[in-house]
Each structure stands twice: as C-alpha cells, then as structure tokens.
Amino acid sequence: MNTRSAALVADTGRRNEAVILNAALEAFGRKGFNGASMRDVAKLAGTSLSNLYNYFPSKSRLLAEVLRHANEELQARVRRAVADAGDDASSRMREAVRAYVGFVVDHQVAMLVSTNEVRYLDPDDRAALVAERDSTQGTFEEIVAQGVASGEFRTPYAADAARAILSGIGAIASWYRPDGRLSRGQLAEQQARYALALLEARLPH
Amino acid sequence: MNTRSAALVADTGRRNEAVILNAALEAFGRKGFNGASMRDVAKLAGTSLSNLYNYFPSKSRLLAEVLRHANEELQARVRRAVADAGDDASSRMREAVRAYVGFVVDHQVAMLVSTNEVRYLDPDDRAALVAERDSTQGTFEEIVAQGVASGEFRTPYAADAARAILSGIGAIASWYRPDGRLSRGQLAEQQARYALALLEARLPH
C-alpha cells in the first residue's frame, strides 16, 4: 500500500497487534494524529473499530506504541552501526549517520510521525519517549566528544553539534523521494560528509 | 500570554483581523491545527465563535493567512539581511543565517506552526506557500552557488546544502528556550559557523 516504507512492526506472535500498529502508523502519517480517526485505523487494519480496543486501551496509547517501535528500531540500527565501526570518531560518526539516514529512508513515514506527533502523547509516554530519543542523541554526542578530545573534530560548538546534525537528517523524511536525484547510498554518503564538515573534521581531500 | 514570541501580525488598521490571526497562531501552536478548535481561537481572540467567520471563511483559510504572514516576515528579514551584507558569499551566508535564526527565535511558535501544519492547508494555499518558501530557500541556494563558483565553499554536495542548513535552523524552534544556555546572539553565531563549516568554507582560525 505504501511503497516508500517497509512495515515497521514485524508480525511476531500477536498478529493483529502488528497489523494495527502498521495501520496506525499509516493513518497518522497521512492525516496526523488528530486528523486520523480510530475508524481510519480500523479500516486500514481491516478490522472493526471496537476491536482496536482489545489491543490498545486508547488512541493515545496506540500512538505511544507506534512511536516506541519506531524509536526502538532506529536506536538498534544506530547502536549496531557504531559497534561495527572502526575506533576513530570520524569512522564511528560516519557509520552512525549512515545508519540514521538508512532508517529515515526505510521508514520515512515513521520518522515523520515520530517528529510531528510526539507532542500529542500523554505526558508519561512523552517523557519516556523523549528519554529514549535523548539516549540515541547521546550516542552521537559521545562520538562528538571523543572526536573533540582526540583532536579529530575542531568545532568550537561541540555541545550542540549532535543535535544540529540529527535535525538535518531527520528533516530528510519530509522531502526524500526514492525515485529522486539521490540514491539511498548517495544520500547517506552526503549526509555523513555534511556531518563531518559541520564538526570541522579533518576531511580527506 | 505567550512570553516566547512577540505578536507576529501587527495591529494596523483592521484590528480584529490581527487579533484573530495572533490568537489562531497561538492556538495552532499549542494544540496543532487539528487539535485546536475554532472555539479555542475565538476564546483566545476574545470574540465569539461565529464572528471569526466575518473575517476568515474557514479554519483552513485562517491557517493559510497565519502562515502567509509568518513567511512574509521571515522572507523580509532574510532579504534585508542579505542586501545589507558584504559581497562575498561567506558574509552573505553568515548574515542570512543570522536573520533566519533571529526569526526562529523571535517567532518560535510561528516557525513551529509553519513547519508542522502546512500539510493541512488546502492544496492551492499549500502550493502558494510552498512556492514562497522555495523562494526563500532559493536565496540561500544562490549564495551557496556563488560561494562554490568563487571557491569560497568547497563542499561536493552544493545542491542540497541550503536545504540541510535550513533544516537545522528550523529545528531550533522545537527546543530553544530564551532562558537557556545560549543567548539569541550566541545561537546565531553558532548556526552561522555550522553553516559555513557544512559548506566547507575556508574558516578563520
């Protein structure tokens, strides 16, 4: 149905749960959290309105679960990439950025919903998600700190650099088209270069 | 009421119109376009629900006007800044970024609403606004092109650099607090540096 994104939530065990989560992601992506109705979600999930409530106690909690899954996947990708990268900050930053970009491209809608609809979460759910996100951003901040310490990165504004980098990458979700000028790989390469340049890393010439 | 932003729409001549536009901006900022009701707007504007419709024919058109005013102000600031800047691409980029950051900080809510709620515009209004926004981005793209041509900027990814820069600056609206670590001026300076670094400009050491 949506050719730009693979299903975000895998179909393990409780089958309908995954179906509903993916339907909700799609609905929220199309119309926003407040613009999409539970009926929309039910229709996309191919089930009845009332059956939704057998899986999620409220619309808000449904959104929370959608965002939790999205963030989980993003975090996993980034952590794996960093773990598999070399030891120097530049390599690690490059791989972290590539992974982040990969997620944004693979799950464009999830990224959009993630950034635009967090605010509609109930306070507790929002706090939990923000904490998770901060932790992902923390991974980038650590790499920045490492690079500054090692002299690889010379930016005088290290404290905010990770956020600046992630803002730019996150925004990709709002304009990237898979059939556009840049391939998935080229985009990742480009963003990595932007990131390292922003950090004033010693770039290869 | 909102301490983070001065009124976006000036109160010249048609008074209630400005009052309503500012109320709408605030309401949409607090709850999003779909989350805010016309009743919310009326309450904030201190008028009756039905009277809103003497000024704007629909909620959607009200949003369109809010966004048009916001973009107008942003565009004016950037153009003025570029016109007043030096001749070299680096100076012009620096001033353009400063102006853009200034707008985001002065009209944080307007910036947030602008990026998050455009999608709810009617197609025609959306197209018109996107065109205006592209024109603002075009100003940045021209500076990039100038810098690349003159050798000031050495990024191999010039085509997408303006967008990357503006994404990062726009995102400021979602986290900046006037009482935070950075002053308005420091933030502007920082963002200018990020921008020039991303462009791989020859930086002063």
Add this chain to the structure above:
Amino acid sequence: MNTRSAALVADTGRRNEAVILNAALEAFGRKGFNGASMRDVAKLAGTSLSNLYNYFPSKSRLLAEVLRHANEELQARVRRAVADAGDDASSRMREAVRAYVGFVVDHQVAMLVSTNEVRYLDPDDRAALVAERDSTQGTFEEIVAQGVASGEFRTPYAADAARAILSGIGAIASWYRPDGRLSRGQLAEQQARYALALLEARLPH
C-alpha cells in the same frame, strides 16, 4: 434572471421593498423557505443582510408579504376574468380557469412557493392567507353551484369539485416549461376542458 416569471411585485413607491420581495420570492423558490437564508435574499436583492430588516421585521413576515402579493395578483386576475365573462356557468368557469392558469404560467415560482411554503408562516399570517385563498376558491365554488342549479353541470360531487379543479391547475407550476409541448393558450384551453368535463358539463361536440 428568472426567465420563466415576470417580476411579481411591481416597483411602485418604496423601490427596495419590491426588489427585496422579488429576491425573496426567487430565493424561497430555489431553496424553499427553510433552505434559503436571509443572506441569500440579500445577495439576490443586491443589498446588505442587515438592510433587509429595515423593510421586514423577520424572515417569516417577509414570506408573508411575498405570499400576500402573489395571492392578491391571482385573486385579481380571477375576479376580473369572471366579471368579464358571459352569464352562464360554463363560460364563467372557462374564463376563471383560463385566468388561473395564466397566473400559474406567468408566476410559476410564486405559485410553487405559495403552495409549498405557506405552512412556515406564523399562525396569524397563515390564517389570513388561507382565508384569502378560500375566498378565491369560493369564486369557483359559486360558479359550480350556479352551474349545478342551472343544470349545466351534472356532477354528483359538486361540493368538492372546485377544490379538485384548482388542485390540478396549481400542480401545473411544478412541471410546466414555457418551451414545452403546449403553449400558454393551449394549456389554458386544455385545463378549461378538463374542468368542465370533471363537472360533467354538457360539452360541445
């Protein structure tokens, strides 16, 4: 604007009053009393909404005036026709029918509004109008009575014949098209024949 009907209310003295009455007739004709708004009327009259209330104190009274004018014209036509007709019941009935048909064709919309929207009048206005209408129907009933007395009409159901005849003629308003199969004159002739036949008059062969 409406090619099927001449203006019902003549433009004597208080000019805008006639303009408004004709506009109201058109509006009520197009959308019904409850479907047409005072704004609709104002637009058609080429004046402002609030100005309507300088002429008529309420929507309901506006309708009452429209219907009063329509009925006045209808009544005048019928009375004039009967007065100008011969002495025998058949001739008088024939002319009365012709006149009635003439009104329906000349003021189709007025006839439609008259029959469909009376019910929305305030009780007093409705009573007054119904009385006027009964008086017009009374004219026909007298002719029937005369014809029965003289032996011209042989129907055993004289008491309800006038109403039956007028129902049929009134309904013409809902289907007649000036460019249809029958001319104005042919239609009148046809209806006169139907009426006399229904009354079981001795018809010419």
Add this chain to the structure above:
Amino acid sequence: MNTRSAALVADTGRRNEAVILNAALEAFGRKGFNGASMRDVAKLAGTSLSNLYNYFPSKSRLLAEVLRHANEELQARVRRAVADAGDDASSRMREAVRAYVGFVVDHQVAMLVSTNEVRYLDPDDRAALVAERDSTQGTFEEIVAQGVASGEFRTPYAADAARAILSGIGAIASWYRPDGRLSRGQLAEQQARYALALLEARLPH
C-alpha cells in the same frame, strides 16, 4: 402519536431502521426536510443523534429512503389494484384511482412529504425516485391510452390527463381529515368519478 397514518415502514428484522424511518417521516412531515433537524428525528425515534448515522449516512439519504419506501408501497397498491380489476379501461382506471386514493388517505404524511420534499434529494436519488414515480404515472397513462383506443374515453387531451388526475388525488393529502365529511370509501368513489368524467368516459346515468 400521529393518528392520521399507520406506520409506513414495517418493522421486520432490522428494527431500528424501521423506527428511524418512521420517525424521519413524521419529523419531515411536521416541519419539512429543512425545518426538521436530525435531533428531531432522533428524539422521535427514541435514540441518540449520533446513532442515526449508524443506519443512514446523511440526512439526505435518510430522506431518500423514506421516500423510496413510500413510493414502493404506493406503486405496489396501484399495480395490485390494476391487476385485480376488470379488462375495460374504465374499470381499471376506477380501481387504480381507488388504490391511489387509499394510499393517500392511509399515508397522508408520506404523500405530503413525498410531494413537497423530493426537491431536497441529492440529484441521483432524486432522479431515481422521479423515475419510479414516472413509472407509476405510466400505469395510469397506459389505461388512458387503452380507453382512448377502445373509444371508452373521449377526451381530446389524453396525453396530459393522467397527470391531471394524479395531481388532484395527490392534493388530497393536504386537506383530508379522517373525521371529515367524506369517508375513505366515499372519497375514493368521488375521485374515481372525477377521473372518469375528466377523461370524458361514457358515464352510467
């Protein structure tokens, strides 16, 4: 509640649907389509406003269903009557008229709503209903044609006679009172006589 009409829609199977349809008929009958609100209908049906929409997707479709049921019943009565009548045109016309009158008397409100509110239907629904009505009128037109061909009816205006007859009968709905001068049967007999007379049938003396 309404002593003048039996319930039009029978309560078979889908109970609430019939309840709502009858409530809608009553509401539209009392105040007209535009004058009656969905809240009125809900109140009469003894259910909630929003529940109405579980049965009918819009006020307009609700009206369409009401009118469809009414026309179905009318059509069925007329067809049955004609089928059960003798072979000559006069008998068939007499029975057809009797059946039509019977419907008007039994379902006075339905007849009124049917004639006054069709115009508020959506174009497609209106077209469908008009087609059904034309088919009923067609039944009468065929009888007229038969009678003219056989020499039973001598009217020179055969083409419009069926419509003239049905207009008169339909109008009964707007004045008949069950406790009035005429009984149901007398009224039917009277109308049959009017019809045959109008057709210039050879009447029994």
Add this chain to the structure above:
DNA sequence: TATGAATGAGTGTTCATTCAT
C-alpha cells in the same frame, strides 16, 4: 477475539437577528 450498536461531547459552519455607526 471479534462485532455492531450505542452514546455524549465535540467539530466546523451557518442561522436569524441586533447594534453601533
């Protein structure tokens, strides 16, 4: 687990009418 019926609060919008000018 799944459904369709039900509900009360809320949506954007329009209404007839009034008022200040």
Add this chain to the structure above:
DNA sequence: TATGAATGAACACTCATTCAT
C-alpha cells in the same frame, strides 16, 4: 436608509470510547 461587526443558538456530522453479545 444603509452598513459591517457582532452574537448565541442551532445545524449536520464525527469523535473516542463503551457495551452487549
């Protein structure tokens, strides 16, 4: 006489949620 701004009530319709089955 004429206007534009204003209002409170009402409109058709949709909402998230619940309940009986």
